[in-house]
Amino acid sequence: MRLLALIRNTWRTLTSMGTALVLLFLLALAAIPGALLPQRALNQSKVDQYLVDHPVIGPVLDRLQAFEVFSSFWFTAIYALLFISLVGCLTPRLAEHVKAMRATPVAAPRNLARLPKHQTLQTQGDVADVATAVEARLRGWRRVRRTDGDTVEISAERGYLRELGNIVFHFSLLGLLVAVAVGKLWGYEGNVIVIANGGPGFCSASPAAFDTFRAGNTVDGTSLHPICLRVKDFDAKYLPSGQALTFAANVEYQTDDDLVTNTWRPYRLEVNHPLRLGGDRLYLQGHGYAPTFTVTFPDGRSRTQTVQWRPDDPITLLSSGVIRVDPPAGTYPKTGDRRRNQIAIQGLFAPTEQLDGTLLSSSYPALNDPAVAIDVYRGDTGLDTGRPQSLFTLDHSLIAQKRLNREARVNLKAGQSTRLKDGTVVRFDGAVPFINVQVSHDPAQIWVLVSAISMMAGLLVSLVIRRRRIWVRLSPGGPGTVSVELGGLARTDNSGWGDEFERLTARLVPSAEEGGRERS
Numbered sequence: 080m081r082l083l084a085l086i087r088n089t090w091r092t093l094t095s096m097g098t099a100l101v102l103l104f105l106l107a108l109a110a111i112p113g114a115l116l117p118q119r120a121l122n123q124s125k126v127d128q129y130l131v132d133h134p135v136i137g138p139v140l141d142r143l144q145a146f147e148v149f150s151s152f153w154f155t156a157i158y159a160l161l162f163i164s165l166v167g168c169l170t171p172r173l174a175e176h177v178k179a180m181r182a183t184p185v186a187a188p189r190n191l192a193r194l195p196k197h198q199t200l201q202t203q204g205d206v207a208d209v210a211t212a213v214e215a216r217l218r219g220w221r222r223v224r225r226t227d228g229d230t231v232e233i234s235a236e237r238g239y240l241r242e243l244g245n246i247v248f249h250f251s252l253l254g255l256l257v258a259v260a261v262g263k264l265w266g267y268e269g270n271v272i273v274i275a276n277g278g279p280g281f282c283s284a285s286p287a288a289f290d291t292f293r294a295g296n297t298v299d300g301t302s303l304h305p306i307c308l309r310v311k312d313f314d315a316k317y318l319p320s321g322q323a324l325t326f327a328a329n330v331e332y333q334t335d336d337d338l339v340t341n342t343w344r345p346y347r348l349e350v351n352h353p354l355r356l357g358g359d360r361l362y363l364q365g366h367g368y369a370p371t372f373t374v375t376f377p378d379g380r381s382r383t384q385t386v387q388w389r390p391d392d393p394i395t396l397l398s399s400g401v402i403r404v405d406p407p408a409g410t411y412p413k414t415g416d417r418r419r420n421q422i423a424i425q426g427l428f429a430p431t432e433q434l435d436g437t438l439l440s441s442s443y444p445a446l447n448d449p450a451v452a453i454d455v456y457r458g459d460t461g462l463d464t465g466r467p468q469s470l471f472t473l474d475h476s477l478i479a480q481k482r483l484n485r486e487a488r489v490n491l492k493a494g495q496s497t498r499l500k501d502g503t504v505v506r507f508d509g510a511v512p513f514i515n516v517q518v519s520h521d522p523a524q525i526w527v528l529v530s531a532i533s534m535m536a537g538l539l540v541s542l543v544i545r546r547r548r549i550w551v552r553l554s555p556g557g558p559g560t561v562s563v564e565l566g567g568l569a570r571t572d573n574s575g576w577g578d579e580f581e582r583l584t585a586r587l588v589p590s591a592e593e594g595g596r597e598r599s
Contacts, residue, residue, distance in 0.1 A: 094167030244540025280309030
């Protein structure tokens with residue numbers, strides 16, 4: 080029995096509205112570390128850097144899953160408890176409200192004068208006729224008429240939508256929690272850099288097509304919605320200070336039947352104006368530049384590569400990066416010779432050149448006067464080691480082991496080149512823009528929107544509508560007169576009820592003479 084009582088009391092406490100509010104506050108509080116600390120699902124490298132920079136507190140936070148907040152056991156526990164609390168709290172309230180709406184208004188109290196608002200009036204006419212007129216003027220009120228001998232009582236009530244709005248608000252909050260959970264389980268998000276001006280584009284057929292990919296717990300990557308995208312050109316406008324004013328990309332895309340018929344559809348992709356394809360959204364998140372280099376080997380054969388470089392300065396778009404070039408087949412027949420003659424180019428790119436002495440910088444983010452400051456390396460670049468490498472920096476261990484040796488350091492403008500000792504020529508051909516595209520798939524996004532709108536509507540209704548009760552007792556007052564006694568009660572908000580009661584009294588019995596006084 081004690082165990083049953085403990086379970087019952089625990090359930091009552093968990094399903095109370097106060098507990099639900101506390102859990103909602105805890106959920107908001109628990110989300111703060113997810114905003115302040117780097118998260119593995121978004122940027123693993125920043126998490127690793129944080130652990131290096133904070134060797135004492137970092138491992139402690141890692142054990143507490145502070146770098147995986149939204150999938151941590153404690154955040155999930157709060158989320159689940161809030162869900163259970165809302166269900167257990169709202170279901171009885173909904174049943175009680177449905178029961179209240181189906182019930183008839185309660186009978187008038189024996190002594191209406193004890194109510195906060197009371198008025199006694201005299202009017203000409205018959206009791207039945209006056210009662211019919213009062214009922215007609217109570218349009219919009221739920222009312223019931225009761226007769227006791229010569230006395231007629233009318234009970235009326237309005238404002239049931241207030242509680243309904245309150246219930247809709249909380250059920251919409253519950254729906255929002257469910258929709259967010261569904262989106263996290265069955266949704267995915269990927270980022271990819273797409274080079275403009277004739278770049279190869281990309282197709283979202285598998286997670287391997289993305290530079291970074293974050294999938295829900297039920298997504299295995301085998302059933303992604305196929306979308307192909309290529310960028311025709313990129314437009315950007317900047318203020319004189321270099322701050323971006325607007326930027327947009329003219330793209331072409333394929334999806335569904337377009338992939339079969341090889342039909343490309345145009346679209347202008349702008350910031351905050353995503354391309355929506357079914358349940359997917361394609362966002363333009365950022366941009367930068369991809370320098371183009373042509374490496375001509377001693378036998379006359381050449382290779383040209385265009386690779387995106389990382390913008391280090393968000394204002395001037397001064398960028399850094401690496402290009403690794405493998406010699407064409409046959410240039411070095413022996414594998415060892417080919418590996419020892421791979422070319423790596425690492426350095427800085429400036430869209431608008433500015434030289435501080437011999438140091439390259441950029442004075443403006445537009446592609447006005449492109450230039451690079453590069454180090455050219457020859458040797459084993461690690462292309463065929465099978466180990467992952469950074470897209471923007473060389474493996475310093477290869478340099479330390481003398482497997483990769485620097486052969487030139489030079490500044491080049493578009494069209495200029497440098498010659499290495501063995502006759503290899505490295506030419507800087509210019510640069511083209513690239514855009515960073517985010518592909519988001521959320522099967523519950525419509526339900527998130529519907530839940531949010533329902534929450535606002537329910538909250539507005541619960542704030543605007545007020546519960547009111549009024550009773551009218553009519554009895555013979557003398558030859559040809561009717562005594563009218565009115566009592567009013569504000570079920571929720573009492574603000575303004577006095578003036579409202581006065582107006583209601585004047586509307587219900589417009590030809591009456593005051594026979595008593597109002598009490599408050």
